Amino acid sequence: MQLIDALNAHREISDILIAYCRHLDRMNLSALAALFTSDCMVRFGDDPALVANGREALEHSMARMWRWKRTSHQLSNIRISFGSQREAKAESYVHAWHEYQDGHSATIYGSYFDSLIKGPDGWKIEQRRMEMNGADAGFKVAIPPAPRMAPPAGWRAPTHLDQTSS
Amino acid sequence: MQLIDALNAHREISDILIAYCRHLDRMNLSALAALFTSDCMVRFGDDPALVANGREALEHSMARMWRWKRTSHQLSNIRISFGSQREAKAESYVHAWHEYQDGHSATIYGSYFDSLIKGPDGWKIEQRRMEMNGADAGFKVAIPPAPRMAPPAGWRAPTHLDQTSS
Amino acid sequence: MQLIDALNAHREISDILIAYCRHLDRMNLSALAALFTSDCMVRFGDDPALVANGREALEHSMARMWRWKRTSHQLSNIRISFGSQREAKAESYVHAWHEYQDGHSATIYGSYFDSLIKGPDGWKIEQRRMEMNGADAGFKVAIPPAPRMAPPAGWRAPTHLDQTSS
Numbered sequence: 001m002q003l004i005d006a007l008n009a010h011r012e013i014s015d016i017l018i019a020y021c022r023h024l025d026r027m028n029l030s031a032l033a034a035l036f037t038s039d040c041m042v043r044f045g046d047d048p049a050l051v052a053n054g055r056e057a058l059e060h061s062m063a064r065m066w067r068w069k070r071t072s073h074q075l076s077n078i079r080i081s082f083g084s085q086r087e088a089k090a091e092s093y094v095h096a097w098h099e100y101q102d103g104h105s106a107t108i109y110g111s112y113f114d115s116l117i118k119g120p121d122g123w124k125i126e127q128r129r130m131e132m133n134g135a136d137a138g139f140k141v142a143i144p145p146a147p148r149m150a151p152p153a154g155w156r157a158p159t160h161l162d163q164t165s166s
Numbered sequence: 167m168q169l170i171d172a173l174n175a176h177r178e179i180s181d182i183l184i185a186y187c188r189h190l191d192r193m194n195l196s197a198l199a200a201l202f203t204s205d206c207m208v209r210f211g212d213d214p215a216l217v218a219n220g221r222e223a224l225e226h227s228m229a230r231m232w233r234w235k236r237t238s239h240q241l242s243n244i245r246i247s248f249g250s251q252r253e254a255k256a257e258s259y260v261h262a263w264h265e266y267q268d269g270h271s272a273t274i275y276g277s278y279f280d281s282l283i284k285g286p287d288g289w290k291i292e293q294r295r296m297e298m299n300g301a302d303a304g305f306k307v308a309i310p311p312a313p314r315m316a317p318p319a320g321w322r323a324p325t326h327l328d329q330t331s332s
Numbered sequence: 333m334q335l336i337d338a339l340n341a342h343r344e345i346s347d348i349l350i351a352y353c354r355h356l357d358r359m360n361l362s363a364l365a366a367l368f369t370s371d372c373m374v375r376f377g378d379d380p381a382l383v384a385n386g387r388e389a390l391e392h393s394m395a396r397m398w399r400w401k402r403t404s405h406q407l408s409n410i411r412i413s414f415g416s417q418r419e420a421k422a423e424s425y426v427h428a429w430h431e432y433q434d435g436h437s438a439t440i441y442g443s444y445f446d447s448l449i450k451g452p453d454g455w456k457i458e459q460r461r462m463e464m465n466g467a468d469a470g471f472k473v474a475i476p477p478a479p480r481m482a483p484p485a486g487w488r489a490p491t492h493l494d495q496t497s498s
Contacts, residue, residue: 007173007339018243021259025299027315049324067323070314072275072299074242074261076406077350093353095261095406095427097275099300106328109404109429133357133404134431140328148402149359157399158381162438162472173339184409187425191465193481215490233489236480238441238465240408240427261427263441265466272494306494 001085009088010080013116013123017092020125021073027066033059037117037124044130045142069099086118098139106138111146167251175254176246179282179289183258186291187239193232199225203283203290210296211308235265243277252284264305272304277312333417341420342412345448345455349424352457353405359398365391369449369456376462377474401431409443418450430471438470443478 001009016035023032033055036042042058044050052058065071077093091113098106115127131146167175182201189198199221202208208224210216218224231237243259257279264272281293297312333341348367355364365387368374374390376382384390397403409425423445430438447459463478 003336003340004169004173007336007343008169010343011173011176015245018245021243022245022257026313027317029315047327049327063317063321064324064327066317066321067328070300070311072259072261074240074259074275074406076242076408077353079347079350079354091354093404093406095404097300100328103303105300105302109406134402134429134437136437137435145402147358149361151359151395151398155395155398158396161379161381161396162399162432170335170339174335177339177342181411184411187409188411188423192479193483195481213493215493229483229487230490230493232483232487233494236466236477238425238427240406240425240441242408263466266494269469271468 001082005085006082009082009085009118009123013080013088013090014078016116016123016125017075017078017090017112017114021075021094024062024065024073025071029059029062032062035125036128037119037126040124040126040128042128044128045144047142050141050143067101069101069103071099072097088116088118088123090114090116093133100138104138106136106140108135108139108141108143109133110135110143167248171251172248175248175251175284175289179246179254179256180244182282182289182291183241183244183256183278183280187241187260190228190231190239191237195225195228198228201291202294203285203292206290206292206294208294210294211310213308216307216309233267235267235269237265238263254282254284254289256280256282259299266304270304272302272306274301274305274307274309275299276301276309333414337417338414341414341417341450341455345412345420345422346410348448348455348457349407349410349422349444349446353407353426356394356397356405357403361391361394364394367457368460369451369458372456372458372460374460376460377476379474382473382475399433401433401435403431404429420448420450420455422446422448425465432470436470438468438472440467440471440473440475441465442467442475 036055038055042052052061074095075092080090082088094110096108110132113129114125116123117126132143133146202221204221208218218227240261241258246256248254260276262274276298279295280291282289283292296309298309299312368387370387374384384393406427407424412422414420426442428440442464445461446457448455449458462475464475465478
């Protein structure tokens, strides 16, 4: 893969991941579903309501997001690697803010793990799964936790760093 | 437009949008204003205090941000398209945190919509307007809400997703 | 430096900065330390616990992050400039969320200031220091504040912008 082609594909794929956020926050679900392959597999968690096989099922499933009054999905930490000129993996962080109808909010710090393929209509997301680093108390959806290594045996927490000097 | 030129212009424009955030958080308003054309049109909302026509008016207007003790503007979801080699449109999300003088805070999840042109001094922002996806209770400024599609007739909210399993 | 090389180096360096966040949130400290030169100098603040000289000391020092139950580091506003083909400076914003063992949280809006060099193993971080734009009440670590210009003499705060119209 030529360097210029890799840089351009990086840009194109980033644009797809960003478009997902924008379409979701506007609840333009047909535009959102068009970012995926017709036979996509999407799994945000183990609950059947969080799984969709195929573009049509995905569009139908994402209607659940209307239970929120408003949302805002900020993508960052995008990392893309290529298996070939037509196959890519992407990992990204999503800081997602959701507002319940009553005005209180739910925030998640999550990650998307995507496989993409390039066809005649450009890059499409073929598989998406999700993990979460954490969330505030308002967010209740069962997204699988990201793995985190454990401290070595005998490690002891420093105590002075989190105290305001006074 | 050559691919390499488009990729480079994408980088240059991203740098301008990022510089805006950095200059704003440091309240370096002359550096901030220099990112705009001399005849720029900036409209964060309908309130006359949120509108500035021209670079000088913008620098003067942005002095309102000194009412905050501190701010931090995180840009994401940057999307850029080109009308020509010298004309571009950019959309970006801004997660903006503001601290009142008394220590409580105000957070907005907003978007910037920009038109840029390239002149002898490089890319400059010619027009900027703003929308917001949402905000916390501390944020009171009247930014126009982003449009969001309505659910289809008969849609019913799922109820089990937002309950902690126990 | 050829344009294509600069664009590619921008991508490579962004990937390093992003990998830092990912490794940190997973507490993969050997992978994190491998992003730095063997003689790196890292200074998050004046407290000796926040300073590390050398890759080994850094890996040891970052073990302090195990005191958090979970973390999520979102990078944005990445700006990179080149001194030569093998020397670069990077500035980035980090929105870092931390959860205490008891479930309450600490959020900082910080910035990283990095010097990088390119050797036989690619780009490595040689120096890193940190500033913060702000933080919520839960975050107590003594990160140096970012500089912010003062208002001109006689400036008076507008009063109507932060009041809900009713």
